[in-house]
Amino acid sequence: MQSSILSTHFVSSFLSSYTKSAAQSMPPANQMPVPPQQQDPLAQLRDIHVPTEVNIWPLDWGWWVAIAVVLLALFCLYKAITAHLRHNKARKQALALLESISAQQSNWPVALNSILKRTAMSYYPTQQVAGLYGKQWQAFLTSALKNSDSKLESDLGLLVSNVYQATPNPSDFETCKGAVKNWLSKAKLPKNKGAKGGVNDGGLNDGSHHDKQAKEPHHA
Template sequence: MESEDPLSQLADIHLPDPVSFWPLAPGWWLLIALGVVLCIWLIIRALRKLVWRKRLQAAQRELDKAIATYRQVTAKAEADHNQAGLDYLYAVNSVLNRVALYIDRSNARQIASLHGNAWLNYLDQAYGGNEFTEGDGKVLAEGQYRPVFAGEIEGLYTLSQRWINTCYKNDARQNKKQAAGNRQKQDENNKQTTHRARS
């Protein structure tokens, strides 16, 4: 007879192996993938903003250089003030055109072909005012046909700086929406101008 306890013959409880963190569950893989995509998106956005900021600074430097050259040339008594004004207008127009082309690359051909009042209308619509068609910016279209005064040059310098800063502050999506509306308005303005010219 065995008087031993039958329970003592049972094997001890085996604990399962500790849970490993590897391999990860599918939910964690999804979370990691979303994190990577988010990081890439943030990096791309930061790089675009950095590139745009550098372009803004380059445009501002060009405006500063143009106004400094104008002031230096006109400070001389024998200087040709009218030619200095025309050179300045050309430089400002070139800077504004390059900034506009960068903002709205999808419509580069249309922007590059703008001149006169159509160009001023585009600048006004991108700026959100009427300072180019009715204010200090009007000299961009009229300056080559009449003498340019120092006050107009200074006003255009300030307006150009504000226009570039406004373009920088506006969100890229907002600029694209404005550009689409601008194209429609420009087409309408061009049709009206053509119609008036025929009349």
């Protein structure tokens, strides 16, 4: 009887101990088990690296060649523009001076012819032009034209004939002035004044010497 009581007591103690152990190992009823944390797949990617800035200095030899070519081209362009402006300087001065001549001037044929003479002397050797007058002068003006122009040649002849008239015909003024303007625009003027000194303004703005020659009929 006593052994039966001891067996019952042992079983009860074992069950009580097991129940307590199980109760301690179980989570609370209101707390759900947390699943193991999943690893973020993006964390395995490497960061984006900005490429190192390229240093352009020192320049490669190809850049130096390109720079040299550009500078040479700019220099040639500058020389061409300045040469063109210098070549047309006397022509432009003559066209500006032409606008100051009017039919009210008693010596307008001489004034118009003087512009032609002084402009020609700016581009041609002085000894070739200064002594020309009359038909020789008219022939020179005609030969300087780029293309043959019968009307312009006739108008230049009218101007030359008026130079030697004591009283020029006022009705011829516009024709003669137009002839001078057309010759200045259409004449093929050389870029080098012979072999001496190059092109100059021929004294278009200085007065005296060339004006005296132009006012003398035998030098017109």
